[in-house]
Amino acid sequence: MVQEWCRPPSGATGRRCLLGVAVIVLGCLLAACGGASSSKSITLYNGQHEQTTLKLVARFEKVTGISVNVRNDDEDVLASQIAAEGSNSPADVIYTENSPALEYLQQKGMLAPVAPSTLALTPSRYSSPRGDWVGVSARVSVLIYNTQLLEPSQLPTSVMQLAEPQWKGKLAFAAGETDFQPIVTSVARTYGEAAALRWLDALKANAGTHIYPDNETITDEVNRGQAAIGVINQYYWYRERAQVGASNMHSAIAYFAPRDPGYVIDVSGAAVLKSSTHKSAAQKLLAFLVGAQGQQIIAHSDSFEYPIASGVKTAQPETPFTRLRPDPIAVAALGDGATAISLLQKAQLL
Secondary structure, eight states: GGGGSOOOOOOHHHHHHHHHHHHHHHHHHHHEEEEEEEEEEEEEEEEHHHHHHHHHHHHHHHHOOOOOEEOOHOOOOOOOOHHGGGGGOOOOOEEEEEHHHHHHHHHTTTOOOHHHHHHHHSSSSSSSSSSSSSEEEEEEEEEEETTTTTOGGGGGGSSGGHHHHHGGTTEBBOOTOTTTHHHHHHHHHOOOHHHHHHHHHHHHHHHTTTOOOOHHHHHHHHHHTTSSSSEEEHHHHHHHHHHGGGGGEEEEEOOOSOTTTTEEEEEOOOOOOEEOOOOOHHHHHHHHSHHHHHHHHHHHTTTEEESSSSSOOOOOOSGGGGGGGOOOOOHHHHTTTTHHHHHHHHHTTO
């Protein structure tokens, strides 16, 4: 979880020492042979969906001849690991589902500036205002509801209405998901932290036993009628439909009212580590992710995320990105997730 970012993992001190020795030895070897291999291999800490990242990496390796060693884990775990490893981190690039993990590392001064030519490929509002990470793709938060239990006319138009008593025993949400934190941050910025805490307390009471570990579980449980309604990112529903078939879908998705604090764009992004010894190759990976080839892979992938760079549009049958009307909260305003984590902990949801 994100709240673990500042807590070094067990045995981290010994690992840092070993990594430090390895870096020194490797540096000497490269110096002796002129460093010819230093740009031919990089390490990617990947917190994004593995299936899409695998396609992106395979194409990047073919195009550039640079091999990519991929370590997959949750984005918060990887950010915590980088913070613990410090300047000895073997990571050259981190690729995350959400922006708070990148903002966290940026605030710790651990990211290198992204090449201006790469930043120029993504609309500036979806990248770091400081230029230390670049937006790659996006998702949007939506309602998922069981079509056998609810009619569209019965749906709430605001995320705040999910705190009302009528949803007791019907609501599902994943408090521990990093995808949920931007919504909490948005609510807190709109109505204040005290109101956000009351809202979380009400959601907890309404959900009861339907507080799930992840959005995949919410999607499945609502589709099966175990819960009537939930909050997810849109792509989970599209992936479920692709996996089980349209005839087996007993759920649908709906958007909150335009600009509602529950209607949030989540940006996936990537950054080069300041400690990387292969910055040139690492910058090439970022340029590839937001370039036409990388964005086309995302546009056609079964992750159902929206490409947001190089003018590429999704090829999947979902609401066009340009038609979305989300809360205008800026990426920078979502911060590193600390406010959301604090509120979730106070509500005893983490």
